[in-house]
Amino acid sequence: MVPDNLHTDDNTKLEAELADLAALAANAELRDIFAEKKGLLSQIVEIVHLESGLREESRFQGLRVLGNVCVDNDINRELLCTETGFIRSLQNLVADNSVRIRRTSCIVMFNFANDNDLVQRNLIENNYTEIICNNLDLLSRDSTALEYSLKVLDLLLQNEAASENSILSTEALSHLEMVWDEPKNIAFIDLLVAVLEHEKFQIIYAESKEKIAKLCVYCERLDREEENPEVAKSILHKLVLGCSTVSGLDQFLKVVSIDDDLCDLWISWIKNSKASSELKIVGATFLGNICRTDFNCTKAVHDKNLHRLVIADIANTEMAAQLYSDAGLLKNLAISAANKRKMVSDGVLLIIQKLLNTGASPYISFTGLGILRQLMVSEWQNCVDLVNDRISLLQNVLLLFDTSNEKSIKIESSRIMFAIVRSLSFKASNVTDPLTYLAEKLQNAEVGESLLKSIQYVLLDSNSTQLLLGESILTLALILKLKPTSNLLAFYNLVNNDVAIQGKLTEVRNDQNIPQAIKDNTQLISTMLFKLDAITSSK
Numbered sequence: 001m002v003p004d005n006l007h008t009d010d011n012t013k014l015e016a017e018l019a020d021l022a023a024l025a026a027n028a029e030l031r032d033i034f035a036e037k038k039g040l041l042s043q044i045v046e047i048v049h050l051e052s053g054l055r056e057e058s059r060f061q062g063l064r065v066l067g068n069v070c071v072d073n074d075i076n077r078e079l080l081c082t083e084t085g086f087i088r089s090l091q092n093l094v095a096d097n098s099v100r101i102r103r104t105s106c107i108v109m110f111n112f113a114n115d116n117d118l119v120q121r122n123l124i125e126n127n128y129t130e131i132i133c134n135n136l137d138l139l140s141r142d143s144t145a146l147e148y149s150l151k152v153l154d155l156l157l158q159n160e161a162a163s164e165n166s167i168l169s170t171e172a173l174s175h176l177e178m179v180w181d182e183p184k185n186i187a188f189i190d191l192l193v194a195v196l197e198h199e200k201f202q203i204i205y206a207e208s209k210e211k212i213a214k215l216c217v218y219c220e221r222l223d224r225e226e227e228n229p230e231v232a233k234s235i236l237h238k239l240v241l242g243c244s245t246v247s248g249l250d251q252f253l254k255v256v257s258i259d260d261d262l263c264d265l266w267i268s269w270i271k272n273s274k275a276s277s278e279l280k281i282v283g284a285t286f287l288g289n290i291c292r293t294d295f296n297c298t299k300a301v302h303d304k305n306l307h308r309l310v311i312a313d314i315a316n317t318e319m320a321a322q323l324y325s326d327a328g329l330l331k332n333l334a335i336s337a338a339n340k341r342k343m344v345s346d347g348v349l350l351i352i353q354k355l356l357n358t359g360a361s362p363y364i365s366f367t368g369l370g371i372l373r374q375l376m377v378s379e380w381q382n383c384v385d386l387v388n389d390r391i392s393l394l395q396n397v398l399l400l401f402d403t404s405n406e407k408s409i410k411i412e413s414s415r416i417m418f419a420i421v422r423s424l425s426f427k428a429s430n431v432t433d434p435l436t437y438l439a440e441k442l443q444n445a446e447v448g449e450s451l452l453k454s455i456q457y458v459l460l461d462s463n464s465t466q467l468l469l470g471e472s473i474l475t476l477a478l479i480l481k482l483k484p485t486s487n488l489l490a491f492y493n494l495v496n497n498d499v500a501i502q503g504k505l506t507e508v509r510n511d512q513n514i515p516q517a518i519k520d521n522t523q524l525i526s527t528m529l530f531k532l533d534a535i536t537s538s539k
Contacts, residue, residue, distance in 0.1 A: 006043055011055050018044070018061035025068030035075045041066075045086045048093070048105075056098050063093075063101070067108035077116050087126050094149065095135050099142050106139070106148035113155050121161040129156050133172030136179055146179070150188050157194035167198060180218060186225055189218050190235045196242030206251040209262070215243060216265060223279040236278040243282050247289035258296040258304070263287065270309050270326075273316075280313065281325040288329040297336040307333050307343050311351045320361050327355055327367040334374035344375060344382050349390045356396045362406045369397065369412040376419040380427030383420045387441050394420075395442060398450050401457075411461070411468065414454035418475040421451070425478045435479055435487045448491035451479065452498075459504050469508065470518045476501075477521040480528035484535050492532040 006017050021044075024030050034041060047054055048062040066086070069076040080086045090112075093105035113119045123129075132139070132149050139145045156162060168176075173195070179185050180192060192215075195201045205211045219239065225232035246252060256262055269275050269283035287306065291297040300306040307330065314326045330348065333339055348371070355368030372393070375382050386394055401413040424434035431437045439447045458464055458472040476495070482488050495501060508514050509522045 006040070006047075011058055014047075015055075015057050015061050018047075018058065018065055022061060022064035022068055025065055026071075028072065031069055031071070031073045032075060034069045035073075035079055038079060041069070041076075041079065042083060042085075045080075045083050045089060049085060049089045056101065060098075060100055060104060063104040063108050067104065067111050070108065070111040072115075074116055077112055077119050080112065081119055081122050087122065091126065091128065091131050094131060094145075095138060099145070102139060103142050103145040103148075106145045106152070109152050110148045110155075113152050117159065120156055120159040123152075124156055124159060124161045124167070129153055129162075129167055130169060130172050133168060133175040136175045140179060140182075140185075146185075146188075150179070150191055154191050154194050157191070158197070162198065168195070168201070170204065173201065173204070177214065180214075183221065186221060187228065187231055187235070189222065190238070192218065193235065193238045193242055196239075196245060202242075202245050202249060203251060205246045206249040207255065209255040209260075212246070212252070212256060213262060215239075215246070216262065219243070219279060219282050223276050233276065233278055236276070236282070240278065240281050240285060244285045244289070247286050252289060253293060253296075256290060258290055258299045263290060263304075267304065267306065267309065270313050277317065277319045277322045281322055284310070284313075284322075284325040284329045288325070288332050291329065291332040294336050294338075297333055298338045301333055301336070301339040301342055307339070307348065308346055311346070311348060314351050314354060320364060323355065323364050324361065324367060327364060327371060331367055331371045331374060334371050337378060340375050340379040340382055344385060348375070349386065349393055353390070353393050353396065356393070356400065362404065362409060365400060365404070366406065366408050366412055369400070369409060369416060372397070373412060373416045373419060376416055376423065380423035383423035383427075384431075387420065387424075387438065391441055398442075398447075401450070401454060407461075410454075410457055414458050415468075415471060417451055417454050418471045421475050421478055425481075433482055433485060433487075435482055435491065436485055439487055445487075448479075448487055449494060451475070452491065452494050456498065456501055460500055466515065466518065470515070470521075473505070473508065473518055473521045473525070477524045477528070480525055480532070484532060489532065489536060492529065492536070496529060496533065 006014055025034060044062045044065055048059045048066065066080070070080065090105055090109050093101055094109075096102050096105065109123075113123055132153050136146070136149070139149050157167060176191065176195070180189050196205065205215065219236060222232040222236040222239070263286075266283035266286045269279050270287075272280075275283075287300070291300050291306075310326050310330050310333075314323060314330075317323060317326075330343075330351075334343060334348075352368050352372050355364055355371070372386075376386065397413045397416050401410050404410060404413075420438070421434055424431045424437060435448055435451075438451075439445055444450070455472045455476050458468050459476075461468070464472075479488070479491060480495070484492075505522045505525060509519055
């Protein structure tokens with residue numbers, strides 16, 4: 001039986017009543033009864049208030065009731081939301097002199113907020129995140145109080161309303177970092193994942209070399225954790241995204257360079273055969289983002305031989321996530337013109353073969369194709385080496401185009417073929433007929449048909465950018481300019497009979513927004529088709 005009122009004039013009787021109510025509220029089937037007793041809940045809220053003047057035991061038993069009525073019960077939670085004194089009491093009780101009261105109030109707070117958006121928004125609006133952080137030193141004196149207060153903070157930081165408010169001050173963040181700095185609190189670094197989901201804190205970390213170094217300390221500590229290794233690895237895995245976001249900001253490049261000790265630390269993670277896959281991924285992520293500038297990218301290859309370390313790391317792992325992060329780093333290293341020849345000379349094509357052969361993820365194949373394309377662009381000798389020495393790799397590129405259902409893979413493999421045709425046409429003095437040359441090297445008389453499929457796919461894609469349109473049209477023009485061999489005439493017949501391509505070329509020619517250089521190439525294609533038509537008609 002739930003009473004309407006309590007005997008507040010007799011402490012002993014009151015505490016017994018509250019203890020009985022706490023036991024009732026612990027029963028999920030009886031919990032709804034309390035929603036019908038709003039006056040009773042209001043009375044209990046007054047009892048637990050810091051200034052109620054009642055004994056600690058009375059306040060403790062009152063908190064037990066409130067904590068239990070909130071467990072998985074949104075009706076009671078939202079009823080308590082209307083009690084302004086309840087929110088105010090929770091704010092005060094986290095700083096109570098009694099360890100037992102602080103601990104219980106944190107548990108109540110978690111039961112109140114868990115899985116309830118309305119409650120969480122209410123706590124955010126009442127500045128609850130700041131209150132928790134400002135009292136972390138006191139709360140950390142009891143492991144249970146710290147655990148539950150940080151659980152609540154995690155809920156609030158992940159609530160959508162958190163992005164609508166100034167969720168934490170810089171001072172509050174410093175309080176959190178003091179908790180994370182304690183090795184015994186390693187599990188609470190999970191909260192950092194939630195913090196780094198907010199743009200405000202991403203920028204704060206990206207602008208500070210000291211805070212980036214802290215991130216690295218946390219990552220190493222998680223990697224070395226022996227007491228709860230699975231929990232630590234899970235947190236480190238989630239922290240990768242935060243590190244990626246922070247290092248992807250422009251502010252990051254202003255405080256860290258390739259010559260910093262931090263870069264040497266990240267390189268050491270990749271070199272360390274005993275480091276976990278997660279730690280290697282974090283290292284590759286940081287290094288990949290530092291190598292977004294040509295200066296850092298060039299020094300990484302020529303001064304630190306970073307590409308060789310990554311090649312070795314890829315060779316020694318089958319972990320999909322690690323392959324993907326390493327491949328992303330290699331792709332950035334391949335962007336610099338100064339690195340392209342050295343990377344090919346040092347064996348990167350062999351490792352790309354592994355990335356294209358893996359069945360683990362289309363993302364890995366796509367990134368492998370991206371590395372290969374970067375190495376081919378504006379480096380004709382690499383294109384020649386690929387055709388002459390790594391023909392199986394080129395065959396893989398054509399196979400991926402034919403077999404993959406991924407649009408990104410089809411476009412990337414097409415662009416590799418476009419780059420090869422451009423290089424063989426413009427730069428390779430010993431190649432007078434790229435189409436025949438490719439057919440012989442690939443031992444595939446239908447290479448012209450494969451090239452046309454690539455051109456058609458990119459050209460007819462409604463989402464193709466002007467860059468992609470330009471590449472596909474230029475490739476088509478270069479092929480049609482070749483001497484009229486049997487291979488070219490077969491290619492011409494395919495083009496001439498393709499109504500879709502003809503219509504697209506006309507559309508591009510008449511589009512006022514298309515650059516003149518691309519239009520000129522469509523005109524060249526028309527001219528060459530006319531000439532080839534005359535040749536075939538005379539036979």
